[in-house]
Amino acid sequence: MQEELSPDGLPPELVEPIRQTGFLSRSYVSSVAFIAADTSGDPKYGSDHILYFLYQDLIQSALSISTLVTQGLLNVARRELRFLIEASVKITHVQQASYISSIEEKLELFNKELRSPSISIKKEIKLDLLPHAIQASFDGELGRIYGLTSNYVHLTPTQILHSIEGAKAGVKPGRERPEDVNELNRLAERAMAASLVLLFHSVPSWVAGDWLVNSDGSSIQWHFMKSQYIAAIDEEFDYKHERQGTLSHIKAARARNVDF
Template identity: 30%
Template sequence: MEDIRELLAKMEKTREKKLVEHKKHLASEEYQSALRLLNVVTTDFIKGMKACSMYCSRGAEFRDNSLSLSHIDDYFMSAIMIMIMLTEGGINPAKREIRYLIDSSMRYLFVDQQLWRGSIKEKLMYFDKKVDKSNIKYINDIDLHMIKSSALKSAFRSEYKTTYYKACEYVHASTKQIEERFSLYEQGITIGLDRAEQLQEVAELLSEVYSSLLVFTFHAAGVSTIGDLMVDTLSPQDGWVYNGNQYISEIDRHFDYKHERKELIVQLEETRTNRAWPNKALQRTSR
């Protein structure tokens, strides 16, 4: 028994030492920078979604019969919970929630576009009976009509698939997940003792996921609503990080024909260039 007590006492001292070291790491500029990045990626996503929700309230019947738009509050909840999990060291559970977001949002838009004027009841029935929940093939059928460039549409679909598979590695047991965990154990990093580079990685993944959700939700809301949203509210906000995303920027560019932009096009294009994603936009806000 004495040997066991000594072993437990030694383990506790080792654990306490790691906790002291980790507190120092949490206060480091490297970790705080990753935390700021996570914060801006999350808060600006919520800002964009809230603004979209407000503009969609002008067509309440259409909004309430849209799978995509009726799940905006669900996206808020997930974004907040992901933030909490990540700041508490729960990186893998957060990635599983991320996978839910990237998966469900695409399918909701697919159903909305298949039954554009259908009721929520009809869409739910279609979702239940007609949509294959184990396949993301529907990304190829999504109508990205506010992204005019064929090359950008192709790039978006390709990036979506890459992001989806990154998130999937943490839903079910995978070789990558197991190898990562063994590697961390060897470094003395256990649950709750995650490092800045891990937080940075997942914050960058979130930026990709949230930009995809915004693209899907904007297409679900329709051209008229998003035209007003971008021109009047989101595009003028130089600090809104997602303006720097190439797909959101292209959606914004879709509305350059509007009268109020005729004398601002040159200046607006220069602004878009300076909002390049993610090197300038995200790094600028993470400092």
């Protein structure tokens, strides 16, 4: 009996997991686009900020993840997640270390760091928007995500064992198990949230406030507010005048929303 497919040509059990992948990608893209646009208030952003030249690459990678998962290319999607982390670490390190230098000077000064596949420079990044108590936790999270996604950049035992296990379970490209896509989605939301935490630290601090805090003081309704690290950044703006009248409600809602 022929398998019944959804209007998108997907097995019914994959429709919701793949829809979630697309939702994550769009949520990430909208915030990166805002960060890039809001930072343009800096008169030298378009000539000297490395994010200006790379934010489209971040957007393309995020959008490609949704397309790749639809085609059953989950390992390739993991490689794109690794790029998001690596690029965000490098963008943030370069900008913090030499914010006012020209883009030509940045490329010369940080040639070695930009060429290296290592993200050890993450140790030098200042995480001033995060409470000191969780900065080490975030550093550990970065390392874990980068390690997990790096397993799929080159041929590794992890990748081979994953492929063997899938083959034994009858997995074929385009016919992944829902749990495989859900697992990828959980990794994607962690990687995208970590990337955004870094990008907020590569630009003036008011950019994060502009994105996270609505005009009435409430927190933005946004998937990545479920990240403990994004929520912690949002908490840094509780001093804002527009939040004072409803601060207890904002704090309670933020705490209830944290999921990863």
